[in-house]
Amino acid sequence: MRILRPTTPAGAAIHKKPRFRLTPYLFVLPYLTIFVVFRLAPSIAGLGVSFTNWAAVGTPRWIGLKNYQAMVRDPRLHDAVRNTFVFTLITVPLLVGLGLALAIFLNQRHRGRGVGRVAIFTPYVIMSTVVGVLWTWMLDKDFGLINVYLGHNIPWLVSQKYALYAIVITTVWWTVGYNMVLYLAGLQDVPAELYEAARIDGANSWRLFRHITLPLLAPTTFLVLMLTLINSFQIFDLVFVMTSGGPGTSTLTLVQYVYTTAFQFRKFGYGSAVAVLLFAILVVLAIIQTRVYRRGLKGAAE
Secondary structure, three states, X not given: OOOOOOOOOOOOOOOOOOOOOOHHHHHHHHHHHHHHHHHHHHHHHHHHXXXXXXXXXXXXXXXXXXXXXXXXXXXXXXXXXXXXXXXXXXXXXXXXXXXXXHHHHHXXXXXXXXXXXXXXHHHHHOOHHHHHHHHHHHOOOOOOHHHHHHOOXXXXXXXXXXXXXXXXXXXXXXXXXXXXXXXXXXXXXXXXHHHHHHHHOOOOHHHHHHHHHHHXXXXXXXXXXXXXXXXXXXXXXXXXXXXXXXXXXXXXXXXXXXXXXXXXXXXXXXHHHHXXXXXXXXXXXXXXXXXXXXXXXXXXXX
16 A cells, blocks of 8 residues: 655745754853853842942842932042043044054064064053053153153153043053954955955055045944943053052042942942943943944945
8 A cells, every 4th residue: 555645846945843952052051151140140239239328238228319319419420430531532542543553554564564463462461450560660750661761750640630641551552452453353354356456446555545444344443442432431450550540530430439439438339320320321332333333334335
């Protein structure tokens, strides 16, 4: 007896129910566990603590929005916000511009480019505390190497006029190599044929940079801007090691203020509220930057 099996008509799609696979989730599970336990859960708990008055001991006392109302009248917080924005406005263009310039220079074929890449990127792998101690010595008013070469006793770290710029100089020296590497990776994806065709048409170096390099590096630039912006707003370690927020409040930043408020003055509720403010600022800046980037892509496509 012959059993007739149903056949699928020619051209008809066969829809199979997706099969659940556990293996990919097992690979993600270790990182996901660490993220939830050490990042997500503390962040949610911090949001709750920001509505309380808590000194790390005893039972948190619910006070509603009083911590956020107190931030409006806090002059030290205002100084921290101003210093953070000034630091970001100075540091981000320097890191992005220098990172791109160094990447373009070291992407060209010339002797010593490998040594140059290593020399510029090496500071980034040094611990932040070591960098802070090193530059504290180099920027010393009387015996610092910088003042020796400049021939002037500039009070880099003890003057409210220069202290923030000392942090900027140290940050640029320390982290510009990371942006350079990101831009080098982006430049490797630019087809060499585009440059050759443009040169045949008579394009000079500036036109090559403006009409080929910059547009094709737009995704890399967006990534570099986003990472540099977030890191600039979260500056803490260099400030803590080099100036501790001083002299006065001239180098006090938002993260430094969160640390001193929560762990030195035991005001965990108010410190958590300032941390929530910092998170809100970063979210708003990220949204603005993403929308500007998408509008730029849409305009270029049109």
